[in-house]
Amino acid sequence: MNGISLIAFDFIILIVTATILAIIAKKTKQPPLIAYILTGLILGPVLLNIVSETEVIKLFSKLGIGFLLFLLGIEMNIKEIKGLLKPIASIALWQTVLQTSLAFIIPLALGFTLVETIVIALCTVFGATPVVVKLLADKDEINSLPGKIDVGVLILQDIYLVMILALFSAESLTNISAIGAAMGKFLVLVAVIGAISYLSTQYFLPKVFKKIAENKHTFFVYGVAWAFLFIGMSTYLGLSIEIGAFLAGLGLGQMPYRNELKDRVRPLTNFFIVIFFSSIGLTLGISNITAYWLEAVIASIILVIGNFWIMFFLIKRQGFDKETTFLGSINMTQVSEFSLIVATMAVGVQTGVLGQIGHDILGYVSVMAIITIPVSAYLINYNHQIYEKVEHLFKPFKNVKRHGESLKRLENHAIIVGYNDTAQRILPAINYYFKQVAIVDRNTKNVDLLEKEPVEYIFGDFKHVEMRNAAALTQADLIISFADEKIVDEKILEHCKEEAIVFQVARDPTTAAELYGLGADYVIQEDALANEKMKEYLKTYLENKEQFKKEIKTDEESIMWGGRCD
Amino acid sequence: MIELITSLTAIFLAAAAVLFIFNKLNHPTIPAYLVAGILISSIVDKATVMSLAEVGVAFLVFIFGVSLKLKKTEKVIESTLIITLGQIAAVSIIVYSMAFAIGFTITEAVYLAIVSSISSSLIGLEIMEGGKVKQAYKRICISINLIQDLVVILLFLILASIPLAIRTTIPNLFVGVILLSIGIVMRPLLSNLIENLKRSGEIAMLIAVSTLLIFTGIAGYAGISIVVGAFAAGLALSKPPYDEEVINTVEPLKYFFSAIFFVSLGALIVIPTISTLLIALGLIFTITILRPFITLLLIQIKGYSKGTSYMAAFNMDQMSEFALILAIAGFTALHIRETVFQAIILAAIITMITSAYTSRYLWEIYDKLEKYWFIGLTDKKYVDAKVPEDIEKHFIIGGYNEQGKELAHFLIGNDQKVVIIDNDPERILEAKQNRVNYIYGDMMLQGTWEKAKHEKAKMIIQIASVKNLLNKTLELETKADKVLRVRTVKEAKGYLKKCTYVMIPHYLAVERLIEHIAGCIESESYRVRLREINKREMSWLK
Incomplete structure (x- = not known):
């Protein structure tokens, strides 16, 4: 294995540069996304011109968006956002209309021709799904109310975007009925794939996952295979990778395994998405950038401000509170990196009488993306701080609250990690003391049982951060862990709130002493407790055998009739 | 691009399908991948996919390196060093001379000898649990496998420079040693870096991947095996407690790319010729019968009981994952002919599957065999x-x-x-x-x-x-x-x-447990007292 076919210079330089810049970004508290975009600009034709977009980089960046959207789909629990669907649809529709008009007016006013204006408008109307999703996920805000609104709007936009891509890739744009047919076909296909995803996660996948979810490795391969199945299906049908991946994730998002799967797929996604963001810069040439840079800067400023107010008006209109509206709007102020793709495709399209679209348009759109994406990265990163600073300016807006109560949160609850016989036997006592109980367990045999219990059931390994977030570890009052795994116990003690009561399990005195040292309230040593009892029995046995027989009789009966009814 | 995505789709779908069946039968994962590869060999674009597969190898060895705990490793190695080296020497000498006598080239005989003297491995993760493993035979297995892995990594260094010549071999060894030393020197630096970054998962992953790429890149350009580079990179990131961080974030990448590696390896299998079958049979015999008996003998000489040595030896009756890497490396470097390569992969699939069965019925088989002389020297001498x-x-x-x-x-x-x-x-x-x-x-x-x-x-x-x-x-x-x-x-x-x-321990324990929980919730002083009393007792017991 001496070949260096993949581990090639371009790829190594790209990753290493991205890593170094990401470390610097982290140190200077900048969003890592900026580091990745800079990587591409530095290494690409704009600055050093030492790395070109190789096949592997192309593949990985494709997989990057695919897996990001897959994760996003997993993140969407339909039950949780049901109440939001209507307002989101309305916002998305109006936003598209209003922003398209804004995006149309600006270039027209800047002196572009009508055709150019149309292309630019189509290119710059979208928000950048990967950017918003990545930044919100990094900040753990994707499940907040503004996060859900934004992501919902972006997804609807993406569907609209893919339709436009389909338009540009069509051979001719002259025939209205052909366009209509293409659109109709597209919508039908999306609906069919969505239905396949949904139905299989209702009837087919639960059975499969039950068999394999305990094996970490197999479980992961299944998740990836499922994503590829839909990616393959949608590329075969001429849809985009993103739509397929999103629909695949959406189905899995409705299953109890979602948190564990998210945790496993996230590192893979992070890896690919770094390449994706870096590769944006690789495609830009220096000549592209200089042609219309002034126009692009002006347009960017107008667009950022305009987009914010359009979103603000629309979200507010749906009756969300001030803060949600503000955050939901400030997250959506960028031009999508897809605009580059759309522009690239448009450049090649012959529009008949209107003539060909110039290459400089691509430069114009690129500059807008380069300006608005980093700006919005900062806006998203510091959205709360900005809101605090400017809150007083928004006083005139009344605070009517119609949505948002539906998102339930765990608070002052009990968490049981690992559902074994003991957990089952102490559960009634815990339920007596706590209104909310979360059980985190990774045994597939318990899935059906626990889904019926009146507890918040989370499938997964508590060692992983997703599971700890889902169980709201930082908010819990009582944590009883049967995990018997040192990393899990350490993580619990590290992240729980100070006054929380923590019970943990240890096999031997050494571990027990360590856990006490870290702050555990009580370390359960089953064997020691059991030995105490056993010694009592043996003492009785030595003194009075009949008495011993009587005593163990009760135990035997309770073992026989107690325990799980399996 | 589209072809690659189609290939990847095919790879993962086939892997998932075969894994489902193999899981049901309690079969191991790797042969499942290889079989999946056979199924889709006509669909996959082999040349491109193989380059992704290489990344899989790098990640496999990298994670192995990361999970090695240098201190614990020393302890684990000590107990079976002589047994393992003896076993490797004995098996490889036998296989080498047989193969050479039959008419294989020296290089091929060397490959066959190595492939048949090491058992399944890359078990780094289990070593972390090493202290916890209670059964003696399992400890022996872990130890032997670990030593074999380390030996194989050294062998990669030497094999890559076949035909051996002082002019190429010495510099290669030199580069390898330097890479490994850089890895060890960088350990504290990199762990400081990760600590400094507040253990951000994403950046830890990037640092890990960068380290891996740099080391394998250097190895590649210097003309030594990327296995050595990947292992050195793993060592560089193996300092606890940050190794956990690295393993957690890089493991999905390993799963992803190693699946591609094993499936595409399977895709290279063709319908075996007679000579392929004969070589495979020879390997299977060596791995499932000859090698376990040699190991059994050596473990007993070291003083372990009949049962323990039997269990240890026959738990290692399969081919190593490393053997697969070695085979493809040898094949691409034109060190071995296609028939030999095919035979090795075939023997790997078969021994990995049979081993899953033998390990399930080992005790039953033992009961039948125990009375025969070949299971061991007389028990009397060693039973105490x-x-x-x-x-x-x-x-x-x-x-x-x-x-x-x-x-x-x-x-x-x-x-x-x-x-x-x-x-x-x-x-x-x-x-x-x-x-x-x-x-x-x-x-x-x-x-x-x-x-x-x-x-x-x-x-x-x-x-x-x-x-x-x-x-x-x-x-x-x-x-x-x-x-x-x-x-x-x-x-x-x-x-x-x-x-x-x-x-039932937990059954006897549960009543007291509920008492404690209720006590803690209802009264703060109960909670403080419970903690203090037990804390003191534990530190005393310890």
């Missing part, structure tokens, strides 16, 4: 026991672990006669020091129990909660009361009517 000839009305305790120890000493304290049985030399040593009657032997064997005078005992307490041991204890003909320790209520139900009492 101290039991008074006239003992009666005594307690026999199976397993001298924490629980067994506590109960044994409790009974001795109450003027009872006690015999303990264990097959772990370390525990026996402890029993000797504590002046407890002991038998060093396998509880699966009738002879062991006879030595313990089970028919005259008052009570037998079986602490080892292993199914076949529990059953063996139940089968013993004696009037003694039998107490079994079992882990779950479900299992306990099966034993309830067949013995005097079944102790």
Whole structure:
């Protein structure tokens, strides 16, 4: 294995540069996304011109968006956002209309021709799904109310975007009925794939996952295979990778395994998405950038401000509170990196009488993306701080609250990690003391049982951060862990709130002493407790055998009739 | 691009399908991937996919390197170093001379020898648990596999420079040693870096991948095997506790790319020719029969009991993952012919699957074979026991672990006669020091129990909660009361009517537990007191 076919210079330089810049970004508290975009600009034709977009980089960046959207789909629990669907649809529709008009007016006013204006408008109307999703996920805000609104709007936009891509890739744009047919076909296909995803996660996948979810490795391969199945299906049908991946994730998002799967797929996604963001810069040439840079800067400023107010008006209109509206709007102020793709495709399209679209348009759109994406990265990163600073300016807006109560949160609850016989036997006592109980367990045999219990059931390994977030570890009052795994116990003690009561399990005195040292309230040593009892029995046995027989009789009966009814 | 995505789709769908069946049959993962590869060999674009597969190899070896705990490793290696080196030497000499005699080239004979002398491995992760592994034979397996892995990495360094010549081999060795040393030197630096970044998962992953790419890149450009580079990179990131961070974030990448590696390896398999089949048969015989017997002999010479050495040796009756990497490396470097390559992959699939079966029925097979000479030198010489000839009305305790120890000493304290049985030399040593009657032997064997005078005992307490041991204890003909320790209520139900009492630790423990929980919730002072008392007691016990 001496070949260096993949581990090639371009790829190594790209990753290493991205890593170094990401470390610097982290140190200077900048969003890592900026580091990745800079990587591409530095290494690409704009600055050093030492790395070109190789096949592997192309593949990985494709997989990057695919897996990001897959994760996003997993993140969407339909039950949780049901109440939001209507307002989101309305916002998305109006936003598209209003922003398209804004995006149309600006270039027209800047002196572009009508055709150019149309292309630019189509290119710059979208928000950048990967950017918003990545930044919100990094900040753990994707499940907040503004996060859900934004992501919902972006997804609807993406569907609209893919339709436009389909338009540009069509051979001719002259025939209205052909366009209509293409659109109709597209919508039908999306609906069919969505239905396949949904139905299989209702009837087919639960059975499969039950068999394999305990094996970490197999479980992961299944998740990836499922994503590829839909990616393959949608590329075969001429849809985009993103739509397929999103629909695949959406189905899995409705299953109890979602948190564990998210945790496993996230590192893979992070890896690919770094390449994706870096590769944006690789495609830009220096000549592209200089042609219309002034126009692009002006347009960017107008667009950022305009987009914010359009979103603000629309979200507010749906009756969300001030803060949600503000955050939901400030997250959506960028031009999508897809605009580059759309522009690239448009450049090649012959529009008949209107003539060909110039290459400089691509430069114009690129500059807008380069300006608005980093700006919005900062806006998203510091959205709360900005809101605090400017809150007083928004006083005139009344605070009517119609949505948002539906998102339930765990608070002052009990968490049981690992559902074994003991957990089952102490559960009634815990339920007596706590209104909310979360059980985190990774045994597939318990899935059906626990889904019926009146507890918040989370499938997964508590060692992983997703599971700890889902169980709201930082908010819990009582944590009883049967995990018997040192990393899990350490993580619990590290992240729980100070006054929380923590019970943990240890096999031997050494571990027990360590856990006490870290702050555990009580370390359960089953064997020691059991030995105490056993010694009592043996003492009785030595003194009075009949008495011993009587005593163990009760135990035997309770073992026989107690325990799980399996 | 589209073709690549189609290939990847095919790879993962086939892997998922075959894994489903293999999981059901309790078969291991890797042969499942190889079989999946065979199924889709016509669809996959092999040349491009193979370059992704290379990344899989890098990640596999990298994670192995990361999970090596240098300190623990030393300890683990010590116990079986001579056995392992002896085993590797013996098997490779036999295979090499056979292969050479039949007419293989020297290089091919060397490859065949290496491939057949190492067993399944890349078990780095298990080593972390090394301290926890209680059964002696498992500890031996882990140790032997670890040493083999390290030997193989060295061999990669040498094999890459075939044909051996001082002009190329010495510089190669030099580069390898330098890479490894850089890896070790960088350990503290990189762990500081990760600590400094507040253990951000994403950046830890990037640092890990960058390190891996740089090391493998250097290895690649210097013309040595990327396996060595990946291993050095792993070492660079192996410093606890950050290794956990690295493993957690890089493991999905390893799964992803190693799946691609193994499936695309499977895709290279063609319908075997007669000579391929013959070579494969030879390898299978060596791996499943010849090598285990050599290992068994060596372990016994070292002083382990018959049963332990049998279990250890026959648990390693499969081909190594490293052998697969070696095979493809040799094939692409034109060191071995296609027939040899095909035979190695074929033998790997078969031995990995058969091994899953043999390990399931090992004890049953042992019961049948135990009486024959070839299972071992006579047991007498090695079995150690101290039991008074006239003992009666005594307690026999199976397993001298924490629980067994506590109960044994409790009974001795109450003027009872006690015999303990264990097959772990370390525990026996402890029993000797504590002046407890002991038998060093396998509880699966009738002879062991006879030595313990089970028919005259008052009570037998079986602490080892292993199914076949529990059953063996139940089968013993004696009037003694039998107490079994079992882990779950479900299992306990099966034993309830067949013995005097079944102790389930958590069952006995649960009442006290509920008391403590309620106490902590209701009263802060209860909580403080409970913690203080137990904390003190634990640190005292420790």
